[in-house]
Amino acid sequence: MLTNKKIIHDEIAQYKIQTYTLENFRKIPQIESMNYEKQFEIEIVGNVFPFKTNNYVIEQLIDWNNIPDDPIFILNFPQKNMLSEVHYEKMKFALEHYSDKKKIVTTANEIRMQLNPHPAGQLEFNIPKLRNGTKLLGMQHKYKETCLFFPSQSQTCHAYCTFCFRWPQFVGIDELKFATNESNQLIQYLNEHNEITDILFTGGDPMIMKAKILSAYIDTILDANLPNLKSIRIGSKALSYWPYKFVTDKDSEDMLDLFNRVTNRNINLAFMAHFNHVKELSTPYVKLAIKKIRDTGAQIRTQSPILSKINNNPEMWSKMWNLQVQLGCIPYYMFVVRDTGAQQYFGISLVEAYHTFVNAYKQVSGLARTVRGPSMSTTPGKILIDGIVSINGKQLLALRFLQGRNPDWVQKPFYAEYDEKAMWISDLKPAFSHKFFFETK
Ligand SMILES: *Cc1c(COP(=O)(O)O)cnc(C)c1O
Numbered sequence: 001m002l003t004n005k006k007i008i009h010d011e012i013a014q015y016k017i018q019t020y021t022l023e024n025f026r027k028i029p030q031i032e033s034m035n036y037e038k039q040f041e042i043e044i045v046g047n048v049f050p051f052k053t054n055n056y057v058i059e060q061l062i063d064w065n066n067i068p069d070d071p072i073f074i075l076n077f078p079q080k081n082m083l084s085e086v087h088y089e090k091m092k093f094a095l096e097h098y099s100d101k102k103k104i105v106t107t108a109n110e111i112r113m114q115l116n117p118h119p120a121g122q123l124e125f126n127i128p129k130l131r132n133g134t135k136l137l138g139m140q141h142k143y144k145e146t147c148l149f150f151p152s153q154s155q156t157c158h159a160y161c162t163f164c165f166r167w168p169q170f171v172g173i174d175e176l177k178f179a180t181n182e183s184n185q186l187i188q189y190l191n192e193h194n195e196i197t198d199i200l201f202t203g204g205d206p207m208i209m210k211a212k213i214l215s216a217y218i219d220t221i222l223d224a225n226l227p228n229l230k231s232i233r234i235g236s237k238a239l240s241y242w243p244y245k246f247v248t249d250k251d252s253e254d255m256l257d258l259f260n261r262v263t264n265r266n267i268n269l270a271f272m273a274h275f276n277h278v279k280e281l282s283t284p285y286v287k288l289a290i291k292k293i294r295d296t297g298a299q300i301r302t303q304s305p306i307l308s309k310i311n312n313n314p315e316m317w318s319k320m321w322n323l324q325v326q327l328g329c330i331p332y333y334m335f336v337v338r339d340t341g342a343q344q345y346f347g348i349s350l351v352e353a354y355h356t357f358v359n360a361y362k363q364v365s366g367l368a369r370t371v372r373g374p375s376m377s378t379t380p381g382k383i384l385i386d387g388i389v390s391i392n393g394k395q396l397l398a399l400r401f402l403q404g405r406n407p408d409w410v411q412k413p414f415y416a417e418y419d420e421k422a423m424w425i426s427d428l429k430p431a432f433s434h435k436f437f438f439e440t441k
């Protein structure tokens with residue numbers, strides 16, 4: 001008798017990834033049938049922001065009867081209004097008039113530099129150094145207990161999210177690419193920093209790596225027997241964009257074996273899965289992939305920014321969190337979209353994000369209330385919008401650090417003047433004082 005699982009396996013045996021970028025996106029049948037003007041819009045915006053999608057997203061996730069409003073379409077395909085009118089016209093002009101590819105790239109770069117490519121001081125801060133003074137460009141160490149590691153082979157993804165704050169990495173304007181080959185340097189750094197309990201593999205998407213490459217990093221870490229290492233985390237959107245990675249890709253079993261090797265050493269493997277919409281959890285392939293990852297003893301935690309036009313809807317969030325819990329995943333963070341790239345397109349006010357969060361949170365059981373948010377990843381730390389309060393007749397926003405550059409800041413409540421339009425900490429005015437407690441001037 002065929003089990004469900006067997007049917008899925010047969011159906012998708014050796015499913016091959018076909019990626020689409022600016023070079024070949026017109027070959028996507030659903031795009032080919034659009035009029036030229038719509039195609040050109042994608043091309044114009046796709047010259048500024050990174051653009052990549054694949055056959056799974058196109059065939060399984062996007063509802064092509066719901067264009068242009070489909071959330072997954074907006075998540076992957078550049079949209080006209082992601083650029084201001086001035087920038088849009090400038091890029092359009094370049095594509096229509098310049099035959100020199102270099103001049104087109106220069107125009108794109110000029111626009112990019114005006115889109116705050118490095119928010120939250122990512123380049124100036126957080127770059128760790130070894131005791132001998134060597135700078136570790138492929139790492140970030142911002143919060144005491146957790147160190148971020150950017151393997152050079154994971155500087156891409158199975159598809160690109162149009163809102164991604166890592167976009168400068170993908171379009172190649174970063175001088176510092178946050179990438180390293182050196183797991184030995186990582187180990188030296190961890191040996192010099194006993195306070196670190198968590199290593200977080202990030203990118204891009206580390207799950208773009210072949211099992212062989214990732215295991216070169218992870219096995220080196222395991223072999224080093226670091227006494228304080230408790231968790232290895234992998235930040236990934238592969239469950240959304242390419243669940244076959246864990247089901248039918250040639251090295252899927254090797255990848256799962258690697259996960260097993262981690263958990264067998266009594267090290268927690270936390271798979272930090274990025275899901276923006278409940279639709280991404282709807283296919284049999286993602287459900288099977290989740291099961292296979294969990295069968296290795298890894299745990300899956302989920303996170304997503306809240307985005308206008310994609311997921312600013314409390315019913316969607318509560319459905320998504322409930323389904324995640326049902327599938328054995330742990331809802332973890334809801335983020336506020338950063339002040340970079342297309343923030344004016346995707347951003348929503350802090351107050352609106354807070355209301356969406358609370359309205360969704362109200363509708364789920366305690367098992368899904370592990371989620372925290374909405375949270376801003378700012379230069380001083382992760383700041384939670386904790387509530388709207390009234391003190392002496394004055395409306396205020398209650399805020400709190402979930403993570404701080406200085407650990408003493410964590411959990412300390414503080415207040416800002418109520419502001420319905422504010423979209424980021426920099427838009428908020430401190431209440432009762434001329435500065436926030438963590439500011440030096
Ligand atoms: C979010 C984040 C982490 C992890 O924080 P947790 O609250 O432990 O999940 C680590 N480093 C940086 C730079 C981060 O933004």
Ligand code: SF4
Pocket residue numbers: 156157159160161164165166203204205236237274
């Ligand atoms: S998968 Fe992650 S890193 Fe890649 S584009 Fe999306 S948000 Fe950015």
